[in-house]
Amino acid sequence: MTAPARDYSLTGPESQRAIERGLADADWYRSPIDPARLAELHQRSDLRTGIDVVLWLMLVVGAGSWAWVALGSWWAIPAFVVYGALYGGAADPRWHECGHGTAFRTSWLNELVYFPASFMLLREPTVWRWSHVRHHSDTIVVGRDAEIVFPRPIDVRAWTVNLFGVTSVPALVRRIVRHACDRLDADVAGYVPSELHRRVVWEARSYLVGIVGVLAACVVTAGLVPLLFVVGPTFYGAWLMAFFGTTQHAGLREDVLDHRWNTRTVYMNPVFRFLYLNMNYHIEHHMFPTVPYRNLPALHGAIRDDLPEPSPSTWAAYREIWTAARGQATEPTFELDRVVPESVSSTTRAATSVEHGGWIDVCAVADLAPGAMRSIDGSDSPIVVCRASSGEMHAVAGICTHSRRVQLVDGAIVGDELECPKHNGRFRLADGSPSRQPVTEGLATYEVQIDADRIRVRSVPNQASGSTPA
Template structure:
């Protein structure tokens, strides 16, 4: 099958164009089943940790322990981003009202508005690590060659904040940016702007509280943890695709799965099973380990922890200093890079080619 993704009138890329590992219908039905109880346990556990570490930081005010206490609090708080990611898919809870209600809380914590976040992420799943198509992946974390200044500031969520908070402000005034128009359908604009006004009002309310109390503490505890605590979640998030092959319609070449200890896996909402998540995005977070076991024979080996993944990423960065096109090719069973690929040549539009080898 061959598709020219850059020319008008040609079929766009869809999720059906991507390779999927064989999975029997019974297992697929089991792993796509949502569970309110499991999702509530994860959400409740995360919020309990946020409250407990926040109380610890509060008790440390006025002492030298405030710095490590706030760092611990912020680190836990920032993992709300992992839950927000799952909520974009509307898969944590079986009850839609729970998905919607919890998403409000988590969006406040993560500087996001629900509708823009959901549609931007849909583009990421449709064009994962594709750079030679129009449109391209809207959520590429690290481009080639890497911009080390941006990479460093990402650990404080600087560009994330400028992008998402900037959109919240613009959308609150009914101004739809070109970037937003590229991913959000017009029918969603009104609800997106309404949501943005609510979230902006909440943030301004925290600022007013700080002014009235003549204290920075409301801002430090409610608005800034996503920045000063971002480091560990960012270390995990960057492993998802960085350094792997671009322009392949096979998530096994462009996405990493890594094994983590139970604490990190809990905080990260099982998103370390990232190949599986991209291949079957309707599978809830809690079923991803079971999905892994079901299709493992058709997947590359998982990385043994965060250090193993980052060891490879650092090597990629080193190689890209002299060769910006350098990428890692995972060991995919029975496949070689290029079996599913996007190719482009000088003076020609990007062309999408998928081998009939499924």
């Protein structure tokens, strides 16, 4: 007997069912990795990422120039194919990585790329930032994940039609219009905090101004050339984004708390990896979203033995997806036969002892290098002792205030801030205050003392910061 179709909306019964089953904002499996090695992989570079971005922009401008010169000839067809792929396809991973805040070391550089790339893809910045937060919280959990592209059974015909954004891009435009009219979709209102709803409205209105401006330029010039260069590539260039993005999760398991079952790593050639910014290492990215794209191949090498066998090529991944599509066409519960290594614990804690006067002895100063941290057991909850990049010692509560199942010791120290390992939200180490969304609530801080080259932390917290980042 064929199982009934599931409701993939975020406001239907599957959402409540996921909550009842403990699948919402749950504790996910992470492969074990040496903390020192992970700290190395967390390192980000403005220079190296800047070179990648400039190279991509040069290719966009070059392809656009070719298309301009070729207007009116048959050469315009391949020129616009390349231009569209670079504009409407390769913009996606740049948007994605800068949205995570991991591409550049400097925060404002990530935002500088994120917002223009959002418009290139017609993705409202705030809506999609929070949509992606939900995607990382509840990856392929039905009723919770706002970015499930392939409901079961996989509709191959619809996917083929949508290679050029025939259905997806108009849906984005319709949502922009609704939001500009101050009518937020129910799912958006559910995962975007209420205090940001006005921002969503004004962002949508600014997008409408841009779209109308392009259409007005078409009227003034009595032609479609402006549309071919702006907004239009979001449609006809969507094929590259779909080509890469389909390999991420299509055909894999739903409603599991282990990315090794619902996410796919694919070996790709250097050209594909440049266009896709190493997002082919997608299991690794979901497990460790604090690791920048440049270091994902090295991360793969570090945890390779704990992962399922990667797809040896893009075409091999599509063969697997096709197998799943055929199986799910007759039985939506069909599962691919995937071999996943046995789970092992990746949680490590420092041995602690509470000394007289309520101080906890942590470790020797020399044992905590700049950029490193250590988790200790406080009286009520974990405490993370951090040594900022500047060398200063700090101690803060060890559980993220946004996703209260996440251990911050698994995150990254970025300058003088602590980054959550799940959603890339950040806290200022000096006072625990939030500095990057989705974090909006501060952490409790603890007094740190250096005594005879030993780090000691008072077990009683200071007052937590409650400010909200801009």
